[in-house]
Amino acid sequence: MGDQLKLGAYLTNLSDLDLLENRFSAEFLLWSIWSGPPDENPSDDLVLLNGIYDGDVQRFERVGRQAVTDGVWSLYQVRSQVVQRWELSRYPFDVQRLRIEVGLNNPMTPVGLTVVNDWAFPSNPGLTLPGWLLEESSAFASERTLMSDLGMTQAQGMSLRRQPTVVFQIPIERLSLLAFMPDFLGYILAVGLCCLSLLITRSRDDLILAAVVSAGGNYVFIASKLPVTAMNGFIGNLQLIFFLGVLYVVGADELIDNHLSNYTPRVSTLLRMGLLPSYLAFTLLGVYLIIP
Numbered sequence: 001m002g003d004q005l006k007l008g009a010y011l012t013n014l015s016d017l018d019l020l021e022n023r024f025s026a027e028f029l030l031w032s033i034w035s036g037p038p039d040e041n042p043s044d045d046l047v048l049l050n051g052i053y054d055g056d057v058q059r060f061e062r063v064g065r066q067a068v069t070d071g072v073w074s075l076y077q078v079r080s081q082v083v084q085r086w087e088l089s090r091y092p093f094d095v096q097r098l099r100i101e102v103g104l105n106n107p108m109t110p111v112g113l114t115v116v117n118d119w120a121f122p123s124n125p126g127l128t129l130p131g132w133l134l135e136e137s138s139a140f141a142s143e144r145t146l147m148s149d150l151g152m153t154q155a156q157g158m159s160l161r162r163q164p165t166v167v168f169q170i171p172i173e174r175l176s177l178l179a180f181m182p183d184f185l186g187y188i189l190a191v192g193l194c195c196l197s198l199l200i201t202r203s204r205d206d207l208i209l210a211a212v213v214s215a216g217g218n219y220v221f222i223a224s225k226l227p228v229t230a231m232n233g234f235i236g237n238l239q240l241i242f243f244l245g246v247l248y249v250v251g252a253d254e255l256i257d258n259h260l261s262n263y264t265p266r267v268s269t270l271l272r273m274g275l276l277p278s279y280l281a282f283t284l285l286g287v288y289l290i291i292p
Contacts (some may be wrong), residue, residue: 003036005043006070006164008116009078011123011137014170015100019226023052026100027079028168029070033116035071042104042111043074047146047244052081088226089233090292092179100168107146107163113263114141121168131178137170152288186218191283194249200278201253208250214243234290241286245272249279267284 013027032043044062051058065074080218082100120139125132146161181188193211197204219239223231257270 003040004112004114006033006035006114006116007031007046007139008120009100009102009139009168011121011127011168011170012259013124014127014129014134016081017132019088019127019230021226022084022086023081024084024098025081026098029217030076030078030102031116032074032076033068033070033072034074038067041074042109043076044071045105046076047105047111048078048080048103049097049103050083052083054081061223068273079250081183083101086227088230091226091230091234092174092176094182095171095173095291097169097171101142101144102168103144103163107144111164112141113164115257117137121170123170126260128273129172131175132172133175134171135171137168139166139168141165142167153284183222184218184238186221187238187242188216188217190218191245191280192243194279197249198253198279203255208246212243212246215239234292237290238287241283241290244286245279245283248282249275 010029010031011026012056013031014024016023016025030046032040032046032204047060058081059077061077062074063077064174066072066073068227082098084096084098086094086096088094103113121137123134123137142165144163146163178185190211193207194212197207197211199209218236222235226235253274254273256275
């Protein structure tokens with residue numbers, strides 16, 4: 001590997017987190033320091049390797065260049081949508097790591113990339129992202145492995161190429177309480193309807209049906225705003241707990257009313273008194289155990 005290009009960035013804005021389309025938008029200032037021959041400066045070949053090209057939105061424009069003690073300093077204004085693979089199995093208790101990957105447009109360029117210093121990715125102190133808590137950002141040198149020689153013959157047995165990159169990363173934590181109540185109101189209503197079905201036995205069937213519809217509608221609502229992979233984690237387990245609770249309420253109530261009451265009225269009375277507390281205890285315990 002030849003000379004190294006040092007990179008740093010200053011994050012100015014984050015927006016448009018799209019969970020279904022796996023992307024977000026970022027604006028930042030990117031600077032480079034090249035200590036090699038000025039006429040071989042590769043800074044203008046830098047690109048966002050995980051950016052989405054959109055001529056109306058994307059911007060990667062040099063706004064400054066001058067000689068400094070360490071070499072040639074260049075400054076770029078960057079705005080782009082960025083591909084992000086969300087990890088949503090813990091939703092709404094998830095933490096995401098937004099990654100911006102910068103590299104050279106030509107993966108064959110024999111130039112190493114590194115960061116300017118330990119604090120190479122500061123952000124605007126006034127930057128906020130509604131519904132999220134921004135944590136400390138970081139930057140580090142990395143590489144992409146290309147599972148191909150790209151048509152260039154290499155040494156015997158070598159079929160890989162490694163492209164140097166710099167990753168700018170900022171962890172964000174969802175404010176779960178802000179998301180839990182509006183997103184899971186249908187489940188909360190369903191549990192309340194199941195409790196009412198145990199108190200108002202003459203309307204049990206109607207209340208159970210309403211509870212199932214409420215929970216099903218909540219599931220459809222969440223599925224419309226999240227990718228299907230999110231249904232395998234906390235949300236899927238919550239749905240399972242609810243439907244097991246419905247089976248428990250219907251089965252236990254039927255058993256007590258139509259079977260045990262004919263043989264042991266006193267025992268059936270005691271069991272009925274404990275049915276509601278046991279349902280709530282099992283439901284709350286199940287929810288507690290699946291919270292990440």
